[in-house]
Amino acid sequence: MADQNEYLPQPQGFATTAIHAFQDPEQWDSMAVVTPMVASTTFKHYDPENFKKYEYSRCGNPNRDVLENCLATLDNGKYGVCWSSGLGAATAVLNMFTVGDHIICGDDIYGSTNMLFRQVCSQFGLELTFAEANNIESAIKTNTKLIWVESLTNPTMKVFDIKSIAEIAHKNKILLAVDSTFVTPYFQRPLNFGADLVIHSISKYINGHTDVIMGVTITNNEGIYKKLKFLQTVMGIVPAPFDCYQVTRSIKTLALRMKQHMKNSLEVGQFLEKHPKVEKVLHPGLPSHPQHELFKKQSSGCSGMLSFYLKGGLAESKKFFDSLETFTLAGSLGGYESLVELPSLMSHDCIPEDQRRVLKITDNLVRMSVGLEDTEDLIKDLKKALEKV
Numbered sequence: 001m002a003d004q005n006e007y008l009p010q011p012q013g014f015a016t017t018a019i020h021a022f023q024d025p026e027q028w029d030s031m032a033v034v035t036p037m038v039a040s041t042t043f044k045h046y047d048p049e050n051f052k053k054y055e056y057s058r059c060g061n062p063n064r065d066v067l068e069n070c071l072a073t074l075d076n077g078k079y080g081v082c083w084s085s086g087l088g089a090a091t092a093v094l095n096m097f098t099v100g101d102h103i104i105c106g107d108d109i110y111g112s113t114n115m116l117f118r119q120v121c122s123q124f125g126l127e128l129t130f131a132e133a134n135n136i137e138s139a140i141k142t143n144t145k146l147i148w149v150e151s152l153t154n155p156t157m158k159v160f161d162i163k164s165i166a167e168i169a170h171k172n173k174i175l176l177a178v179d180s181t182f183v184t185p186y187f188q189r190p191l192n193f194g195a196d197l198v199i200h201s202i203s204k205y206i207n208g209h210t211d212v213i214m215g216v217t218i219t220n221n222e223g224i225y226k227k228l229k230f231l232q233t234v235m236g237i238v239p240a241p242f243d244c245y246q247v248t249r250s251i252k253t254l255a256l257r258m259k260q261h262m263k264n265s266l267e268v269g270q271f272l273e274k275h276p277k278v279e280k281v282l283h284p285g286l287p288s289h290p291q292h293e294l295f296k297k298q299s300s301g302c303s304g305m306l307s308f309y310l311k312g313g314l315a316e317s318k319k320f321f322d323s324l325e326t327f328t329l330a331g332s333l334g335g336y337e338s339l340v341e342l343p344s345l346m347s348h349d350c351i352p353e354d355q356r357r358v359l360k361i362t363d364n365l366v367r368m369s370v371g372l373e374d375t376e377d378l379i380k381d382l383k384k385a386l387e388k389v
């Protein structure tokens with residue numbers, strides 16, 4: 001097990017914030033301890049010009065407000081804006097820019113984000129360059145307005161140095177957005193390292209129960225917040241009140257869940273590293289990861305995410321998946337249940353083949369989201385499946 005002390009210190013008061021922030025029962029007439037679910041789409045006005053706080057639910061809703069404020073605080077930000085999916089969050093961020101603007105995107109990102117950037121950016125006249133970490137500075141042009149990276153990246157688990165990229169971005173008056181979905185605010189807070197925007201697919205760890213699709217953008221910059229809040233209202237990419245209610249409930253256990261995801265994934269990663277049928281494990285929490293030291297400098301732990309290369313190709317991967325019982329073959333990640341998937345044919349099949357080849361997203365690369373089951377059972381399942389490969 002990696003030495004927890006080598007990481008950044010854990011954020012102070014994280015669980016208390018998740019449980020209580022913006023959820024004071026005294027704000028509700030009923031004094032309900034759990035924020036009441038407000039399904040109403042509309043709210044009564046005093047007169048045509050005046051209303052109490054809410055007017056129409058696309059523009060604002062008590063459940064969404066509570067969640068947005070709480071999530072912003074957890075990421076050490078001032079302003080949170082929730083969206084109907086992680087991709088909805090990315091769509092909104094792209095809409096902050098205009099024809100002729102140039103965007104630099106980290107080379108390894110989730111397949112649908114890649115597709116959004118490649119196919120939709122060009123439709124709206126935005127210029128796009130994919131760049132690996134070392135080439136970000138040289139990709140900057142006079143019209144560059146945004147650098148977008150995932151850190152950790154999906155699915156090859158690369159780490160981008162958030163502080164140094166933020167310095168490069170700001171020197172050139174460019175915004176830095178970090179998709180921090182794989183690490184969560186419990187373990188990584190990109191705003192502390194100079195990022196202007198943090199994005200999460202809430203559908204993953206933040207909700208953690210594989211039953212809500214949602215996204216969030218968090219910032220300390222009032223100008224960015226105002227633009228995003230406007231886009232939220234007029235583009236209508238809003239989450240439902242019930243989903244906000246569910247996620248507000250889920251985040252109360254985020255700290256507990258993440259500690260266990262970290263423990264379980266390290267044990268599973270260590271098991272895989274020693275297995276003769278495994279070529280290589282990519283886990284930022286293991287010393288074998290080439291950016292383990294950088295990862296520890298900007299995070300206080302690792303999640304349940306890892307990828308590994310099986311020895312062999314597609315046939316071996318299929319045999320492995322066929323024999324698993326506790327792990328489920330399914331896209332997505334970050335829930336309490338353990339999932340495996342094959343990025344080349346599932347989450348990243350929409351990425352052009354040449355880009356996949358460069359990123360080494362091959363048919364023997366397995367992405368794994370280690371859940372909260374007992375690790376002995378997970379390892380037993382993997383042992384059995386690897387024997388069949």
Ligand SMILES: Cc1ncc(COP(=O)(O)O)c(C=O)c1O
Pocket residue numbers: 085086087088110113150154179181182200201202203213214215332
């Ligand atoms: C890193 C990352 N960002 C964004 C997304 C998109 O999120 P959503 O599925 O909520 O739209 C995903 C989905 O898998 C992801 O893995």
